[in-house]
Amino acid sequence: MHTDSFRRALGAGLAALALTASAAACSTSATSTGSSGSSAAGGTYTIWDPYPQLDSGSAWVQLLTKCGTEAGVTVKRTAYDTTALTSKELLAAQQGVSPDVLIVDNPVVSTLASAGVLTTTAQTHIDTSAVESNILAAGQINGSTYGIPIGANTLALYYNKTILQKAGVDPASITNWATLTAALAKVKAIGKTGITFSAIGTEEGSFQFEPWFWGAGANLTSLSSSQAVAALSLWTTWIKDGYAPNSVLNDTQPDNWNEFAAGNTAFSENGTWELSAAEKGSFPFGIIDIPAQNGGNAPTPTGGEFVTVPVQSNTSRYATTEKLVACLTSSDNAYTTDTALSYIGATSAVQTQQGNTTAALKPWITAVQTAKGRTSDNLGTKYPKISEQLWTAVQSALSGSASPQSALNTAQSAAQNAIG
């Protein structure tokens, strides 16, 4: 009797659930027809971006509104945290409610493209000819381009002028790893910390390690090469010799910046985005490009977002979306956006304009010009798998669990397995 009534109640509940579900299905289809109907005459276009720090009064949001007005539509903008944006978009695509324009971190483009979520620039007729090829490469997979960069950022070494002066180091003398390590030794001798970076066990850790990895001449397809071991040994020795604090293993880039900003550290490996914070800081600072092992500038990974156009069931929306994207990435507007975000332009026109107006940006412009996309070289969605093994190897060597060589051997075989 007891179980019987329970079973009947369950049946009733299931029926009710089915009813609710079908009602929901009806309402979804109703809204989607509604929006496609209105899109013919103006309508609302949605934009998702990863800049929650920029509020509705910011130059960026004003630019979005202006571009919408020029294209004759209303723009509805939503800002998400950058780490949440990938899963948000995958879910939205699953439900068929992708935004019209999605601004997303460049290494995510290949993931979203392989999910079949993004249109190619050929489909939407977006003109990418002005974009520097090394920056555009992060959004290119198998000959197709899946978006257009809004700007770029990358890594360099910030230094504390006061500390280097006291330690008797001339920043101009730092041209390769040997001279950098010698400078760190001099800094340690006066009781200061040499350098901070972020070796945290996330993508951020790989991003920070790559300039040294590439600077040694290593390649992401071969993690256990002798060049890779040289790069990892450099970091490991710095920690062992006390040139870098052990906490780098747990530091995000903002953490690493805070340590530098406290004024007891000579160098910080950090990005363009900290420039305005550095200018407000309590001590004079300078910037040098990250040196390669044997001199010259190391290739650094490109950071920064791509403007992409997610696939829509109603393809007639692309024409207006193209106008929006063209407006957002036009030279003048890109200059405004890149200044607001503290980024370097993705086109040589914007880069020249930035170099002329702000001399402090010059080292950054050279760094961006030699920078390399993480998903470039047609690595695409192989990159995340390789990168996970790379940051694991860095963590394992720096924490002393394994030697650089054996950590990288493990990483290489695990990456090989993961890629298949």
Add this chain to the structure above:
Amino acid sequence: MNNGSQTLDRSVRGRAGAANDAPASGRARRSRNRSSQLAAWAFLTPLTVYLLAFYAYPLYRNLDLSLRDYTVYSFVHGGAPFTGFANYTAVIHDPTFVKALVNTLLFTFISLLFQFTIGMALAVFFAQHFPLSPILRALFLVPWLLPLIVSASTWSWMLDSGSGVVNYGLHFLGIGPVNWLTSPSWSLASVIIANIWIGIPFNLVLLYSGIQAIPATLSEAAAIDGAGPWTKFRRITFPLLRPVSAITLMLGMVYTLKVFDIIWIMTKGGPVDASTTFATWSYRLGFGNLLPEFGPGAAVGNLLVVMALIAGLVYIRVQRRQAA
């Protein structure tokens, strides 16, 4: 809602009344019975729908995710092939598996042991009324009231190897710095310490209220018979607290098995896998990488559900034996 439960109560009572109402004719009774049953179902439906939509369906989806080979493409467009237990096999053969399993068990049992012992000691301590006792007790609730992100970030500052206050204190005792969060031999211990601190108030509150429910006359009678404080605790308080202790440990275990925030904020499960538990591993697989691996992530999540389920079954078994 209040209204609803009252009506339900009335209808149930009405049913019981009807059943006892012997002189009423059979047909009338049956029809009254049916209408009251319908009413009962009408009130049951929202709850059932809620349970199905928010508990059963997500569980089913998670199970489904773990039994298919999902790529980002099939996640969006559907058509992920059914692969049976392939995700589970892959997860179990992953080098992280053993490490994560051992860490999950160590994390859970060491946390529970200390949380419960300290919580019990404090509960007994506060059961004796003394001045300032309510204020001190309120202070002990602080870890529970703070958002986890605040307490975890604070612990991670305190335990920082360079500028943390803990190493600063050790320095005065003549002990060299310990890499609490970045050394493979210490990171698990660090997150366990933080978790114990967070879990004490929960144990304290439950056990304290349990002690309040024990009649004071019992311990007074024992005192007259010459029992000291330790004997009173061992022979009276502890045995009478057994049901409360069991539910405290049971809930504590379920909460501790799934602890995620503290570990993720303090160490991200690292260095390498030194403080990885099933909870952080599942998150890392599903969301911690640029390329999500939904299948294996869901499989690890389900293993966690199974572990909590086993704990629940053990609890029910213990309860039954106590009742018998």
